[in-house]
Amino acid sequence: MTMTPERWRYLGRYSRELFGSQDDHLATMMDEAVAAGLPDISVTADVGRLLMILTLLTPGRLAIEVGTLAGYSGIWIARGLSDTGRLITIEFEPKHAEFARSQFDHAGVGSAVEVRVGAGIEVLSGLRDELAPGTVDVLFLDAIKTEYSDYFKLARPLIAPGGLVLADNVYATGAGWVDEGHGTDEFNRLVASDPDFEAVAVPLRQGILIARRNS
């Protein structure tokens, strides 16, 4: 059987229909975001649920996200944290950060989430000095695709044993497929060849990388 683009799109719809249930706030917040001038480029609800499930499988003490947008994926991650867990989410555009803060409050996770405004590389560099090594249970990358390798190298010492590195768009972006030069081929190879991580990517939406730090 050949995986045609039509078949890929069909399975995407099937996955969203079956695994994409969500509350009314999550279901409507990206419409509100678009009305406020933000781009409609969040993950889908099935991917959000995957992020929450994977976070729930960790101790859920501290998560870092690079690329907040409206807060959609961040709400899913925050719902997987422990009672005292927190999410630091990094966003370059102040307008997106402000919108996301209001959505985190609306979702009831505002006290667990801190939105930091700045470029991912710079904010992660600062977090390396601020946070103790091995204290991050989940790192989710969803900002500049060509910078994923830099984000990973910067955050790597912070990842806890058993901690997860997750990344969106590892098989494709809106512009095309990873084997056509789009997506995050260099990053995928970097993580796949790291002896301290077990890594795989699942073909959900545009590809989600899941890597677990061994020790």
Ligand SMILES: C[S@@+](CC[C@H](N)C(=O)[O-])C[C@H]1O[C@@H](n2cnc3c(N)ncnc32)[C@H](O)[C@@H]1O
């Ligand atoms: C694909 S969207 C994130 C979607 C979000 N994770 C979700 O699924 O709900 C990427 C976001 O990264 C932000 N961004 C762009 N360049 C950035 C950078 N250098 N550092 C951090 N964020 C950046 C964009 O403004 C945008 O809001």
